[in-house]
Amino acid sequence: MPTMTAAQKRVHAKAEFDAYLAACPSRLLLDRISDKWVTLVICSLEDGPQRFSEVSRRLAGVSQKMLTQTLRTLERDGLLTRTVTPTVPVTVTYELTELGRSLQEVMAGLKVWAETHMESVLAARASYDPQP
Amino acid sequence: MPTMTAAQKRVHAKAEFDAYLAACPSRLLLDRISDKWVTLVICSLEDGPQRFSEVSRRLAGVSQKMLTQTLRTLERDGLLTRTVTPTVPVTVTYELTELGRSLQEVMAGLKVWAETHMESVLAARASYDPQP
């Protein structure tokens, strides 16, 4: 997602001295897929093709703008396909591509981790936060 | 990361009608770990304990503010430990906890995916973008 205008400049500025992670293209891709909405959209589509409004409903909390933007980016990156069916109200369906499914499988691991270790994290927070 | 003030309200507002992903605590945790800096910090610490400046150098492009903020949050969530050694310039070391390492193993999959499929994504972008 486009949240890297000023940071990009810094990356380029530092790249002369440190090309470890900063200049690596895989770092840029990792930046992109480590995005909240990207993760959730990919997760949502694991159940098969879905329409715009379906995704919107499942990810309650996303604005139309960000959902559209995220879907466009993922389409551009070849992770999902956008199919327009010229019915009377037009129908638009989003579906993971082969590439998208390979990412979804990895992301499923993240989802499982979150569900599995949620209680541990909540416990850690409770002991970290000041007790009243 | 704290990027959910107004959105939280929408989540709560919609939760009455749809409690699928929105109200699930694992969704909130998934939101948090689907963060660019979180991913990169966890990845960086896979090689063992590191000092603040070491992490900062490896993640060229992160501001001190965001790095501090991210490290604090991860410490609060019990994913890493912060150790202060009272040397003359103070030395602060960050290290993954057991819980943090379990997340790191999953995230390693993301890193591998990014490195493996980077070319496919770049090719998809090239064919999506308008040809000159």
Added chain:
DNA sequence: CGGAATCCTGCCTGATACTG
């Protein structure tokens, strides 16, 4: 060195209106 505090830019959200 490792932050904390400050200011400031600009993205994201939220609301609304308008196409096809």
Added chain:
DNA sequence: CAGTATCAGGCAGGATTCCG
């Protein structure tokens, strides 16, 4: 239905400065 467009406001995030 599935957007696109626009505008206000808030808050994330960057740059800079200062402190233990």
